[in-house]
Amino acid sequence: MKRLIGTILGLAVLTAHATEPDNLRRLKVPPPPWPQGDERGMANQIGPATFARCAWHMQQPGAKSYELSYPRSNTMPLSPFAGPYVVKPKASAGIPGTAHAFNSEQLNENAEPAQQGTQMDALAHFGALKQPWDGKSELPAGEAVYYGGFTQKDVKPTPDSPLLKLGIDKVPPIVTSAVLFDAKAYKKASMKDGELVTAKDLEGMLKAQGLAGRGVLPGDVVYVRTGWGDHWRDPDTEKFYYTKAPGLSFDAAQWLAEKRIVVIALDTPFVDTVAEGMLMGKAGPAPGTPPGFPFAVHHHMLAQAGIHLVENAKLDELAADRVWTFCTMILPLRDKGAAGSAVRPVAIGVPPIGAGQKTPSKAAGRK
DSSP states (O other), rough: OOHHHHHHHHHHHSSOOOOOOOOHHOOOOOSSSOOOOOOSGGGGOOSSHHHHHHHHHHHHHOEEEEOOOOOOTTTTOTTTTTTOOOEEEOEEEEEETSSOOOEEEEOOTTOOGGGGGSEEOOOOOOOOSSSSOSSSOOOOOHHHHHGOBBBBHHSSSSSSSSOSSSGGGGGOOOOEEEEEEEHHTTTTTTOTOOOOEHHHHHHHHEEEHHHHHHHTTTTOOEEEOOOOGGOSSSSSSSGGGGGGGGGEEEHHHHHHHHOHHHEEESSSSBBOOOOOGGEEEEEEEOOOOOOOOTHHHHHIIIIIIIOOEEESOOOOHHTTTTTTEEEEEEEEOOTOOOOOEEOOOOOOOOOOOOOOOHHHHHHHHTT
């Protein structure tokens, strides 16, 4: 009887979505406001509490790892806002007087690898001008204000200066718990260009995915699957992926910032929603967008809330296994003064029974 009860309890744990116990959820993370001159933003919360939540997921029986980035190649979809990405293999080389042979690659001139593929934005990737620029006169870059009140003189005093403040090298290793919001499943279809994930949608998904009791914790990373990642093709012969996309609404960005997340990541190229024609000036920004800020989610997260962005996250396998909460690790390269970095986010979590796992009885029957 005891063995039967133990089996039943074990199955109950496995079939439920793995969420951290209350004592770990109650662990305190450093709260804002941060000291004057802060360059980490919400990433200041990364530390013992987030490590403990992350470690709990890694220690669970049945935990598995997931790749949340796409392989990088010359033929992947490329951002129209960044330089071309061409990696050229070099001929095998040797060292005279030795038996060594080695290989390496080189990038094309004007390449911007930090803004292509699965990538992370530094806080200084976006600043705000005093008023909209007309595009005809010289850009008044000296007016720009960044996260924490840093000015253009503080951040990028000359056109050829690296970022002196708020660069990607200031981001600590992101090691914390995470939540996946599956908007594609919630809306029962892949989202279309211009469609929004709203704050109301986020609250609805927490309930639909059985996470209302947990919610979003301070220090979490939030991933949102819209289904737009289904359009990622390599080779990218259609040239479709980067022309438009769904994304977060402005009120969703505000909602997430109030929860004090450290990173927001979507399976889209912009995080902001981009309707067809918007990039060519033939369509306006999403409803509810503040005037002058068509990429309002970028502006709010980076320049106001101090929350980093990850674009082009690969979330299909995580969603297929219905892993809604998990440990995540995101490690940007420490390129000094850079506005972004290629990243390889990973997740470690436990799929519930029926989501790619064998039940104990089936496993036992195959010994």
